Amino acid sequence: MAAKRKLFEDVGAVAPVAATPGLIDGRRGARRGIRVWLVAIFLLVAMMIAVGGLTRLTDSGLSITEWKPVTGALPPLSETDWVAEFEKYQASPEFQLQNSQMGLEEFKSIFWWEWGHRQLGRVIGLVWALGFVGFLAARAIPAGWNGRLLGLGALGGLQGAIGWWMVKSGFVGENVDVESYRLATHLGLAFVILGLTAWYVFLLGRSETDLMQARRAAERKLVGLSTGLMHAAFLQILLGALVAGIDAGRGFPTWPDMNGQFFPADAFYVPGRPVWAAFFENPGLVQFMHRMAGYLVLAFGMVAWLRGRQSAHGATRGAFHGVMAMLVAQVALGIATVLTAAHMDVAITHQIGAVILWVLIIRARHLAMYPVAGSIREGTA
Known part of the structure; x- marks a missing residue:
C-alpha cells in the first residue's frame, strides 16, 4: 500500500520525470x-x-x-x-x-x-x-x-x-x-x-522544438504565394528543358519580338506529327511558351515580393528581396540567351541562374513557414 503524502509534498520534492523519446525533439x-x-x-x-x-x-x-x-x-x-x-x-x-x-x-x-x-x-x-x-x-x-x-x-x-x-x-x-x-x-x-x-x-x-514554435507564427498567405511561385518556376524550368531539347533558343535571336512577329509563324506545324506535338517539338511555339511563362513568373514573383517585404520578420523580408533580385537577373539572362542565339557561356549561366533562383524561392518559402524571430535591440526584427 502506498504511503500517505502530505498535501504540498509534491511541490519541489518529486524527482523530475525523464523525457519520453519521441516527444517534441525525440x-x-x-x-x-x-x-x-x-x-x-x-x-x-x-x-x-x-x-x-x-x-x-x-x-x-x-x-x-x-x-x-x-x-x-x-x-x-x-x-x-x-x-x-x-x-x-x-x-x-x-x-x-x-x-x-x-x-x-x-x-x-x-x-x-x-x-x-x-x-x-x-x-x-x-x-x-x-x-x-x-x-x-x-x-x-x-x-x-x-x-x-x-x-x-x-x-x-x-x-x-x-x-x-x-x-x-x-x-x-x-x-x-x-x-x-x-x-x-x-x-x-x-x-x-x-x-x-x-x-x-x-x-x-534548427531543432524540432524551434521549428514547432516557429510554425505557430507562420505567415499563411506568404506561404501560399511562395508555394505558387515555386510551382510556376518549376513549370518554367520544364519549358526551358523543352527549349534546350530542340535547340529552340537558336531559331529566334530577337527580343521582344520573334523575328519581327509577336507570335511565330507556323507555330502549330511539325512535319508528319499531330497538332498537339507542336507544344513539344515546334521551336517557335516552344520558345514562345517559355518567353510568356517567364513574364508570368516575373509578375507572380513581384506579387510575392510585395507581400514578403511587409513581413514582420527581417529574415523573411531579406529572403524575398533575394528572390526578387535573382528573378530580375534571371529574366535578363534569358533575354541575353535569346539575343546571343544560346551562346554556350550565356546559356549555361542562365541554367545556373535557374538553380540559384529555385533554391532562393524554397528558402523564402521555408522562412515564411518557419519564421525566425528577430530582435529590435539587435536590429534583426
Missing part, C-alpha cells in the same frame, strides 16, 4: 552531421545540373551508346578501346546524319563530357549510400527522418534510369537528339532532388 540524432552530408549532396547535384547543361550544349550526350552502371565507370584505357567505342558511336544516327566528318580525336572530346556527367552521377549515389548506411548503422538519424533520407536515395536511383531512358531515345530511327519531353523529365527530377535536399538542409538547421 531522438535528435546527428542533425549537424547529416546536414553537412546533405549540403555535400546538394552541391554535387547542382554541379550535376551544370555539367548536364554543358553536355547538352556541346552535343555530347549521345557519345556513349550503352548504359553500364558499374563497368561503365572505367573509360577507354587503350587506343583499341577508343576505336571500339568510336565504332559504336559511328553506328548511331547522330554520327551518320550529323557528325559523319568527325574523327577520333573530336569524338574523345565529346566522350569525356558525357563520361564525366555519368561519373558524377555515380559519385552522388556513392556519397548518398555511404552517408545513409553510416548514419543508419550508428543509429544517428533523427526520429522521422529515415524515410525522407531513403526516399532521396530512391529518387537518385530513379534519376539514373530516367537518364538512360532519355539517352536511349537519341538512338531510335533518325533521331540526332534526345526527345525533348524526356529531357524535361530528366531535368525536372534533378530540380526536385535539389529542392528536397535544400528543404531538408533548412529543416535540419
